[in-house]
Amino acid sequence: MNFSAIKVIYRAEMMRAINTLFQTLASPVISTSLYFIVFGSAIGSRIETIDGVSYGLFIVPGLTMLTILTQSISNASFGIYFPKFSGTIYEILSAPLSFFEALIGYVGAAATKSFIIGVIILLTANFFVDLEIKHPIWMVTFLFLTCISFSLFGFIIGLWADSFEKLQIVPILVITPLVFLGGSFYSISMLPPFWQNVSLFNPVVYLVSGFRWSFFEVSDVNVWTSLSMILIFLAICLGIVSWMFKTGYKLKN
Amino acid sequence: MNTVIEIKNLKKVYDNGFAALNGVNLEIERGEILALLGPNGAGKTSLISAITGIISPTSGSIRVDGFDNVLEYRQARQLIGLVPQELTIGAFDTVWNTVRFSRGLFNRKDDDAYLEQLLKDLSLWDKKDNQLRMLSGGMKRRVLIAKALSHGPQILFLDEPTAGVDVELRKDMWKMIARLRESGVTIILTTHYIEEAEDIADRIGVINDGKILLIEDKDTLMQKLGKKQLVVDLKQAVEQLPTSLSEFDLLVSESGNSLTYTFDASAESTGITKLLSAISQSELQIKDLNTSQSSLEDIFVDLVKKPSTEAN
Ligand SMILES: Nc1ncnc2c1ncn2[C@@H]1O[C@H](COP(=O)(O)OP(=O)(O)O)[C@@H](O)[C@H]1O
Ligand SMILES: [Mg+2]
Numbered sequence: 001m002n003f004s005a006i007k008v009i010y011r012a013e014m015m016r017a018i019n020t021l022f023q024t025l026a027s028p029v030i031s032t033s034l035y036f037i038v039f040g041s042a043i044g045s046r047i048e049t050i051d052g053v054s055y056g057l058f059i060v061p062g063l064t065m066l067t068i069l070t071q072s073i074s075n076a077s078f079g080i081y082f083p084k085f086s087g088t089i090y091e092i093l094s095a096p097l098s099f100f101e102a103l104i105g106y107v108g109a110a111a112t113k114s115f116i117i118g119v120i121i122l123l124t125a126n127f128f129v130d131l132e133i134k135h136p137i138w139m140v141t142f143l144f145l146t147c148i149s150f151s152l153f154g155f156i157i158g159l160w161a162d163s164f165e166k167l168q169i170v171p172i173l174v175i176t177p178l179v180f181l182g183g184s185f186y187s188i189s190m191l192p193p194f195w196q197n198v199s200l201f202n203p204v205v206y207l208v209s210g211f212r213w214s215f216f217e218v219s220d221v222n223v224w225t226s227l228s229m230i231l232i233f234l235a236i237c238l239g240i241v242s243w244m245f246k247t248g249y250k251l252k253n
Numbered sequence: 254m255n256t257v258i259e260i261k262n263l264k265k266v267y268d269n270g271f272a273a274l275n276g277v278n279l280e281i282e283r284g285e286i287l288a289l290l291g292p293n294g295a296g297k298t299s300l301i302s303a304i305t306g307i308i309s310p311t312s313g314s315i316r317v318d319g320f321d322n323v324l325e326y327r328q329a330r331q332l333i334g335l336v337p338q339e340l341t342i343g344a345f346d347t348v349w350n351t352v353r354f355s356r357g358l359f360n361r362k363d364d365d366a367y368l369e370q371l372l373k374d375l376s377l378w379d380k381k382d383n384q385l386r387m388l389s390g391g392m393k394r395r396v397l398i399a400k401a402l403s404h405g406p407q408i409l410f411l412d413e414p415t416a417g418v419d420v421e422l423r424k425d426m427w428k429m430i431a432r433l434r435e436s437g438v439t440i441i442l443t444t445h446y447i448e449e450a451e452d453i454a455d456r457i458g459v460i461n462d463g464k465i466l467l468i469e470d471k472d473t474l475m476q477k478l479g480k481k482q483l484v485v486d487l488k489q490a491v492e493q494l495p496t497s498l499s500e501f502d503l504l505v506s507e508s509g510n511s512l513t514y515t516f517d518a519s520a521e522s523t524g525i526t527k528l529l530s531a532i533s534q535s536e537l538q539i540k541d542l543n544t545s546q547s548s549l550e551d552i553f554v555d556l557v558k559k560p561s562t563e564a565n
Contacts, residue, residue, distance in 0.1 A: 002327070002358075002360045003360075004357045004358075004359075004360045004361070004362075005357060005358045005359075005360060007357060008353070008354045008357030008358060009358075012346070012350075012354055015346075015350070016345070019345050086341060086343075087337070087339055087341030088341050088342060088343055090307055090335070090337050090341060091355060091358060091400070092358070093305075093306055093307045094305040094306050094307050094330060094333070094335050095330060095355075095358035095359055096326065096327040096328075096329075096330040096331045096358075096359060096360060097327075097358060097360075248309050252307065252308050252309040253267060253268045253308065253309065
């Protein structure tokens with residue numbers, strides 16, 4: 001194993017975030033605060049509790065998921081897309097390191113950044129509502145697995161994309177709708193039965209539900225189902241990545 | 254002979270179906286400076302990319318110091334440093350961080366003293382805390398060289414190192430290449446400037462259409478260059494050369510109006526005097542005399558043209 005290479009890639013990627021520290025941190029903090037002001041306070045004050053949880057509290061897990069999904073994907077996809085686009089990837093390709101080692105460096109850094117942002121959002125939320133976490137270990141596990149698998153997903157998008165449009169298209173056309181329709185701001189049980197069934201095809205529903213359960217013990221689906229779903233998603237991403245690795249996908253042809 | 258890179262029947266077909274390398278066979282000797290000469294699109298960068306692992310070959314094999322560059326890529330790549338053709342470099346990194354990054358990628362322990370010396374040799378030391386995007390093109394080129402040398406490679410590839418480079422950097426670069434060569438580093442550079450190949454290479458390879466057309470010691474090539482031609486224009490066309498001239502290696506033009514004599518300009522006796530007196534003793538009358546020298550340029554143009562004329 002070329003640990004040294006993993007370390008320098010990881011460090012360089014983290015440095016990129018530190019160089020733009022203000023953007024990295026300010027944007028999630030500001031947008032979370034806005035959501036709280038609009039949804040939590042303005043609208044939430046007119047909504048009764050959902051499953052016994054006040055609306056302001058209810059949206060915290062969904063909001064956090066919304067941000068870390070978007071951040072994981074955009075961080076990881078940009079992290080690998082940019083060297084590809086600018087040509088600096090020649091250095092990674094000609095160095096004595098495996099695809100897998102490069103992956104650990106890039107995905108590890110993207111996931112770390114998302115994880116930190118997730119924690120910061122929860123701290124910001126705690127400023128607006130009194131947050132209690134009933135199952136901290138589950139909470140951290142969900143947060144961690146989500147950061148890893150969606151950073152991996154972002155990495156795949158970054159490798160696949162050969163234009164800035166393609167880089168943006170998946171987050172905008174796929175992820176944002178899935179997250180908004182994934183029960184971030186409501187409980188699936190509030191939907192008509194038909195849409196409840198449709199929602200079960202949305203993987204984000206399982207993420208949000210499991211994550212929310214770790215806070216309040218209320219969920220749309222069983223927590224083990226949630227966990228299985230995210231592990232399946234992770235496995236699919238790993239499968240795609242190893243296929244890309246074997247074929248040298250787009251990078252070396 | 255001590256081969257450090259051995260390439261056998263290397264082919265590369267890009268995804269779009271374009272065949273950039275069409276069966277390259279090449280042996281690079283340890284410690285030599287090899288210049289690969291070829292026009293744009295000849296396949297120079299593709300060849301280097303295949304050796305350094307940036308692209309996967311379609312078929313054929315590459316061994317670097319005995320290591321297969323696909324199966325034993327770690328050992329093979331460890332030995333190689335690459336200065337790419339384009340100024341591909343980050344923007345927000347500092348010079349110092351970027352060379353440390355490169356060294357780290359090659360699994361080498363931090364060695365700040367080595368990197369400091371490297372940056373000083375390349376006149377980059379006072380720029381070490383500058384962001385890369387603030388540097389001029391020439392400075393960026395120096396940084397790329399520093400990155401390529403950061404892990405102390407035994408083989409250095411320079412892909413068109415002097416394209417768009419000022420005189421000062423070119424001089425520095427030649428000095429550095431000479432120093433590296435002294436310390437036993439094998440250097441492969443590509444160029445489409447013939448003088449450049451003449452200046453510093455030990456051997457010169459000519460590449461076109463993804464094939465090595467010729468590879469030869471520079472000295473042997475220069476001997477070919479030393480050949481000159483004397484063209485004798487005649488007042489009257491000849492049909493048959495007088496027997497007195499048969500001992501000379503003469504080429505009669507189609508019209509019979511001129512004779513071409515090829516000789517070695519560096520030889521002690523060129524045979525010109527003898528030829529001219531033989532002509533004056535014959536009934537031939539000289540109208541004009543011309544000498545010309547075939548240059549590496551001619552050889553090059555000749556070689557490069559051949560495949561396309563064959564195809565016609
Ligand atoms: N990624 C690629 N896909 C398709 N064709 C390519 C690619 N890279 C290079 N080529 C083509 O291969 C040929 C050789 O290119 P290159 O190796 O860069 O030549 P050189 O470095 O000698 O100028 C050119 O015709 C070029 O257009
Ligand atoms: Mg080139």
